[in-house]
Amino acid sequence: MSADPFGRAIRDHYLGSREEPLIDRDGDETREHAIERWYFGEHDEDAWRDAWMEGPLLDIGAGAGRDALYYQEQFETVAIEVSDHLVEILRDRGVADARVANMFTLRNHFDRDRFRSAHAIGTQVGLAGSMAGVRQFLDDLAFVTTPDATAVLDNYAPEKEATGDVFAYREDPAPGLAYRIYHEEYEGDVGETLLFRVFSADRLREATIGTPWEVTALTYGETQWRAILEKSHSPP
Incomplete structure (x- = not known):
């Protein structure tokens, strides 16, 4: 099994045994990952x-269950994570259906039309790595969701000036595109390099072409956008 400093650090934090920080590293630049604030706060009712x-x-990339625990009180919720450690936390915290699954291989895990909605908050869609990868993700998400499904996605907004100060940010000469590249370290374990494709909401709209999805609502924060996607027609 490959090193999982991210999942292990969050597990240790949950168990009260973490003595060292989880470090995000981009060359010589580092930051301490804000585990408590980002993963164990209350659902941000929006x-x-x-x-x-x-x-x-x-719930795609469910972390420690902040959102899944909220949503499952209202309707069936399936939470997925790629880390065995995080899935253990999800189950221990009371998430009824938590599974190890990769968000970029959804067809391998779920049947057609399985879900009425999808939730992917935390900019993890950028791990698709390229706009072709984003389009493939949207195709796969269309397969596992119903013809009347909705989805919520977010990412950093490269057109905003403040986004240039985001950790590990890299500009791209192409309009509406950028990258983030870093890895994580914990207690001597070094995680794999994470490549996030940063793309604007306009680029998201371009990526939906040829898929059943359409961007129907959009909101902005200081450095990020959040979008609602709806099916415009049934998937092939």
Whole structure:
């Protein structure tokens, strides 16, 4: 099994045994990963987002269950993570259906039309690595969701000036595109290099071409956008 400093650090934090920080590293630049704030806070009730979510719901990259625990009180929710450690935490915290699954191989894990909505908050869609990868993800997400499904996605907004100060940010000469590249370290374990494709909401709209998805609602924060996607027609 490959090193999983990310999952192991969050597990140790949950168990109260973490003595060292989880470090994000981009060359000589580092930051301490804010585990408690990012993974163990309360669900950020966002009426704009939550109004679009219906069950069965797929929580993609569920972390420690902050959102899955909230949504499962209302309807069936399936939470997925790639880390065995995180799935153990999800189950221990009371997530009823938590599974090890890769968000970029959804067809391998779920049947067609399995979910009414999908939730992927945390910019993890950028791990698709390229816009072709984003389009493939949207195709796969279309396969496992119903013809009337909705999805919520987010990413950093490269057109915003403040985004240039985001950790591990790299500019791209192409309009509406950028990257983030870093890895994580914990207690001597070094994780694999993470390549996030940063793309604007306009680039997301381009990526939906040829898929059943359409961007129907959009909101912005200081450095990020959040989008609601709806099916415009049934998947092939």
